[in-house]
Amino acid sequence: MVAYLDYNATTPIRPEVIELIGRVLREGGNPSSQHACGRNARKYIEDAREQVANLVNYKSENVIFTSGATEGNNMVLQGHEGPIAVTDFEHPSVWNVIDGDIKIKVRPNGLIDLEDLDDVINLKNPKLISVMAVNNETGVIQPIAQIGRLCREKGILFHVDAVQAAGKIEIDFERWHCDFLSLSGHKCGAPQGVGALIFRSKTPVPKLIKGGGQERRQRAGTENTASIAGFGLAAHMAKTELSEFKRLGAFRDQIERTIEKVTGVMIHGAGTPRVYSTSCFSVPNTDAQTLMMQFDIEGICLSSGSACSSGVLKPSHVLKSMGVDDQMASSALRISMGWNTTQSDVDAFLSAWQNIKP
Numbered sequence: 001m002v003a004y005l006d007y008n009a010t011t012p013i014r015p016e017v018i019e020l021i022g023r024v025l026r027e028g029g030n031p032s033s034q035h036a037c038g039r040n041a042r043k044y045i046e047d048a049r050e051q052v053a054n055l056v057n058y059k060s061e062n063v064i065f066t067s068g069a070t071e072g073n074n075m076v077l078q079g080h081e082g083p084i085a086v087t088d089f090e091h092p093s094v095w096n097v098i099d100g101d102i103k104i105k106v107r108p109n110g111l112i113d114l115e116d117l118d119d120v121i122n123l124k125n126p127k128l129i130s131v132m133a134v135n136n137e138t139g140v141i142q143p144i145a146q147i148g149r150l151c152r153e154k155g156i157l158f159h160v161d162a163v164q165a166a167g168k169i170e171i172d173f174e175r176w177h178c179d180f181l182s183l184s185g186h187k188c189g190a191p192q193g194v195g196a197l198i199f200r201s202k203t204p205v206p207k208l209i210k211g212g213g214q215e216r217r218q219r220a221g222t223e224n225t226a227s228i229a230g231f232g233l234a235a236h237m238a239k240t241e242l243s244e245f246k247r248l249g250a251f252r253d254q255i256e257r258t259i260e261k262v263t264g265v266m267i268h269g270a271g272t273p274r275v276y277s278t279s280c281f282s283v284p285n286t287d288a289q290t291l292m293m294q295f296d297i298e299g300i301c302l303s304s305g306s307a308c309s310s311g312v313l314k315p316s317h318v319l320k321s322m323g324v325d326d327q328m329a330s331s332a333l334r335i336s337m338g339w340n341t342t343q344s345d346v347d348a349f350l351s352a353w354q355n356i357k358p
């Protein structure tokens, strides 16, 4: 039996979503075709658009389906003239795209440094600011509405990578003062390879993929109908079950109470607003890669630092931005839970922890 504790890397697909995707694939049809099969496929897409819009509390005509958040982030960041300001804890699909632009400092607790943000806004004249709502490594929740208000007051475009917020906290496009917001299906119970970019009415959307007139001429290419339908259902379920997400807090606390007993353990972002599902911690004088493999042998799937950059054995840039030293940043493990996590997954982790004795 494997205990899967790596939801921030990818969530297991909900069975209802798998069933729906199977149905859509069996029915087939190109959503641009005018005949009954095409209209049927189109309906799946438009229903999903409503469901995704509902997840972020905005209008369905402002949702563009993409291949994932990497594409959504690239559309916004590649499509705007600088200067662009981002934080040091952004995902590579943001900071690798704007290399050389302005970096906003991060505080040791994982929150954006609001004083530095003020300085950046007032002294560096950015045209666009991009901030992640929930960090994929630490689970720290940023004060997005506050940052968005500052941007709005100064007429700066505001992009939010809300990938790790979906289904974990309430997302409100208007209240957050967003101009653009990226989502990814596989972080909320849908398959990999589908996502959405939500844009403010009347804000021009930069085109990354040109060709046909799909997605109201904003993103060319025949739609991934089945995955989009699945994403819609997953978004609906994530929104409906938001209040149940709290239950994961008890699991996280139980895990953290045990690991804290090891001298010198550091829980990153502890005491800061964090999502209930994520715990990122460093055990002194250990190597995260080795620990992760030991857990793997014990049947526990978790991640060392960020799975998004796995294969690259570098200390986490997120933790480094919080001032964590190289040794501690290289020994960081991340546990992340979600819709299908049960007490038995937690028990399996705790028993592996006793066997490994980090």
Ligand code: PMP
Residues within 6 Å of the ligand: 008, 009, 067, 068, 069, 070, 071, 091, 093, 132, 134, 135, 136, 161, 163, 164, 183, 184, 185, 186, 193, 194, 195, 308
């Ligand atoms: N942003 C964040 C915060 C993420 O966690 C990820 C996925 N690791 C992405 C963007 C990229 O999403 P996708 O896999 O859909 O391209």
